[in-house]
Amino acid sequence: MNWQDGYVTEIPYTQGFYHHLSPANLDLCLLTKQVKSPRLDQRFTYCELACGQGLTTNVLAAAYPQGEFYATDFNPTHVAQAQDLAQATGLTNVTFSDQSFQEYLETDLPPFDFISLHGIYSWISGENRRVIQAFLKQKLKVGGVVYVSYNTLPGWAVMAPIQKLMQFQRERSTGTVVERLKTTLEFVELLKTNQGIYLQHPWLQSRLEQLKSQDVSYLVHELFNQHWHPLYVDEVMTEMATAKLNYVGxxxxxxxxxAFNLTPTAINHLTTLSDPVLRELVRDFYLNTQFRRDVYVRGAVTLSGEAQVSRLQNMQFILTVLPNLVKLEHQTGAGQVQLQASLYQPVVEHLASGAVTVGELVVRLAPQGITLQQIGQTLIVLTGLGYAHPVVGNGAQRERFNRVIIERAETAGELQFLASPLIGNGVKVSHLELLLLLAEQRQQPAVEFVWQILSRRGLQLTHEGKVLDTPEANRKFLKEQAANFQHQGRPLLQQLGI
Known part of the structure; x- marks a missing residue:
């Protein structure tokens, strides 16, 4: 067996940051289920398996100076990129390795409070999944938390035959992996002349059109790996149980x-199912779930209702976007969902002024008849939608890390997250905003400085779907964006400790 073991290594995976892996997010997940989680205000250990280019691990290491972070990815190109960023930013609490899962299992490592696996579990062989199960059993502390995401069924059932065909065609085509992807997509496109599969599964047409517009690196790693096995949730639960892990949520x-995801009929049906595994499986059928992000605990300790309420009331939350960007209408599995304006707007208004405890929100909103239970659910939804976030730190800045990310925006634009120790997570910042921060960092006039960088790299701005094709139009747009950022975006970043 070669070291790739059927996994694509010809081109690197995308530089992605995945906020669900944050200890703060996992902590809130456990709290909603009345399960005790590791403390974040003291030293903790965290491990990411298959970390890709390591952006998530690096950002989290910058956001949690009290944590010790370990990560491995068997692709040495990925690890070299991860190590380069860690060294450039002066992180001393993160260690990267290019070992396989088996080699990492045999390595002397500390026991971990958190172990995360994002986008790997359903793309590897059954043998490697068993090694991961052994790793979780040996390396996770009692009371420790596991995050595992994976492609799931029934959502991928219709696409599975297409992936099989693409994989089969890929093995018989020549050229670089990108050229083979292009050839394979063209090959699959020919199926449109045979209406059989499309008549039975009309969703496939839009899915294949979507594929053509997605990032090449993502598509290669998503669809070209030899071991591509979407899993039912009960199958993963069974495998996690071998490591003494209990599913939390x-x-x-x-x-x-x-109520945000399911129709009343589906909710009523699920309440009649006493078997929690069956209920979760049936829920996936109602939602036609394609991708799951599951949280497991080794030795779940149940919090009393009183302890849960006490923790929640003492938690602080803060808005992570501008208030005008909070949308009350969302398309979900339940259809078009309208969030209750009389509930969400007051909460958003209070969070917009800065961090506030849930207990204080209860006091402020009591005259409007808004209860603790309503506030709690509102904060869960706002956090899940990316509008708000718990506060877990004191806001002490990791200036060197963010400064290096900003500096790198001059020559590349793929790193678009800054670390916020205040919320213990990464904050999305556009390439243009990073360049405006770079102008501030170098004390240069923003518009001309940014335009010189863009023109030197042959980049043009777009506005309302149209390319701005003259220097005058670009400068005018930059001036507007710089003013908006200075009055709105920059104060928000400062509020988040950036």
Whole structure:
């Protein structure tokens, strides 16, 4: 067996940051389920398996100076990129390795409070999954938390034959992996002349059109790996049980609110199912779930209702976007969902002014008849949608880390997250905003400085779907964006400790 073991290594995976892996997010998930989680205000250990280019681990290491972070990815190109960023930013609490799962299992490592696996579990062989199960059993502390995401069924059932065909065709085509992807997509496109599969599964047409517009690196790693096995949730639960792990819930917080995702009929049906495994499986059928983000615990300790309320009331939350960007209408599995304006707007208004405890929100909103239970659910939804976040730190800045990310925006634009120790997570910042921060960092006039960088790299701005094709139009747009950022975006970043 070669070291790739059927996994694509010809081109690197995308530089992604995945906020669901944050200890703060996992902590809130456990709290909603009345399960005790490791403390974040003291030293803790965290491990990411298959970390890719390591952006998530690096950002989290910057956001949690009290944590000790370990990560491995068997692709040395990925690890070299991860180590380069860690060294450039002066992180001393993160260690990367290019070992396989088996080699990492045999390595002398500390016991971990958190172990995360994002986008790997359903893309590897059964043998490697068993090694991961052994790793979790040996390396996770009692009371420790596991995050595992994976492609799931029934959502991938219709696409599975297409992936099989693409994989089969890929093995028989020549050229680079990118050229083979192009050839394979063209090959699959020919199926449109045979209406059989499309008549039975009309969703496939839109899915294949979507594939053509997605990032090449993502598609290669998503669809070209030899071991591509979407898994039912009960199968993963059974495998996790071999490591003494109990399923807690979803790391995607809005999944915890059934009314946001399911029709009343589905909710009523699920309440009749006493078997929790069956209930979770049937829920996936109602939602036709394609991708799961599951949280497991080794030795779940149940919090009393009183302890849960006490923790929640003492938690602080803060808005992570501008108030005008909070949308009350969302398309979900339940259809078009309208969030209750009389409930969400007052909460958003209070969070917009800065961090506030849930207990204080209860006091402020009591005259409007808004209860603790309503506030708690509102905060879960706002956090799950990316509008708000718990406060877990004191806001002490990791200036060097963010400064290096900003500096790198001059020559590349793929790193678009800064670390916020205040919320213990990464904050999305656009390439243009990073360049405006770079102008501030170098004390340069923003518009001309940014335009010189863009023109030197042959980049043009777009506005309302149109490319701005003259220097005058670009400068005018930059001036507007710089003013908006200075009055709105920059104060928000400062409020988040950036």
């Amino acid at each position: 979803s790391a995607h917080l809005v999944d915890h609110v059934d």
